[in-house]
């Protein structure tokens with residue numbers, strides 16, 4: 001079997017080395033522009049269009065992340081880019097769910113206990129005690145109840161927070177009040193203290209974090225965006241912060257990454273920034289999952305994580 005590999009990141013050699021260890025006997029090579037030689041499977045992160053276009057020999061494309069928006073954007077902008085016979089397969093969890101839960105728990109506790117405000121008080125050398133928010137009424141809403149969102153929602157509920165979750169189709173999760181579909185979106189948002197976004201980025205979810213959504217939350221609510229930058233209408237957040245409708249935001253993802261040095265988010269006193277690290281792709285876990293799935297595919301067995309191209313995730 002022939003496997004093509006591509007990542008724009010600088011650690012391609014390490015991935016190739018580790019992949020070759022778990023895929024012995026496989027003809028593995030890094031893709032370079034102009035390489036049109038046959039391949040059965042591709043393992044990729046943010047591939048250029050030329051790598052995929054016209055490759056009708058590919059049977060599967062394994063995406064080195066949970067989100068497939070970068071690949072599906074290529075297909076939307078240049079229909080026919082995705083090989084006709086290939087299934088697109090994303091990572092399922094591979095250690096990301098726990099990382100996401102840690103990230104969200106940290107942000108939610110920080111806001112509940114008002115540590116963000118203590119940071120600002122310290123900068124002013126002010127000794128001042130603030131009343132914490134009450135956990136029983138500090139309701140957290142999780143947008144997206146898939147592999148990552150459902151883990152985050154369950155973790156928050158186990159810690160005693162009132163939790164709501166929103167998905168496209170109806171879901172049941174112990175300890176979580178669930179809402180589904182556009183008709184229930186406002187009821188989901190109504191009066192939330194914290195809004196956490198873990199939706200995939202699709203044409204339907206583009207710009208979902210906007211002035212209208214913010215206006216449904218409790219006054220002085222908090223925002224945690226750990227999915228994709230394009231979910232957020234950036235100007236609407238700046239206005240909502242200015243007006244006090246949003247008290248503070250924790251952002252891990254941005255329309256443009258790295259976040260440009262002049263961007264107003266960098267210096268905003270109520271915005272906390274991390275560089276797209278809320279859930280890193282863990283190499284060992286990811287390679288093990290991909291190897292298991294390649295094996296299953298070769299035996300003609302079904303695998304999970306196949307992307308529904310029409311749905312966009």
Ligand code: NAP
Pocket residue numbers: 065066067068091092093096143144145146147148149166167168169170171181198199200201202204205226227228252253276277278279280313
């Ligand atoms: P997933 O398992 O596919 O779950 C997606 C969830 O979103 C599902 O519950 C789905 O509803 C819901 N959804 C999709 N479109 C919707 C819509 N239009 N309205 C309402 N709900 C909708 O995805 P995942 O593995 O949890 O990953 C989620 C996203 O996290 C990824 O796509 C990626 O963008 C992001 N991510 C970010 C990082 C980071 O480091 N910042 C790392 C990993 C992933 P159904 O349940 O009804 O299908």
Ligand code: GLV
Pocket residue numbers: 064065066067068279281
């Ligand atoms: C990272 O952002 C991912 O989609 O896995």
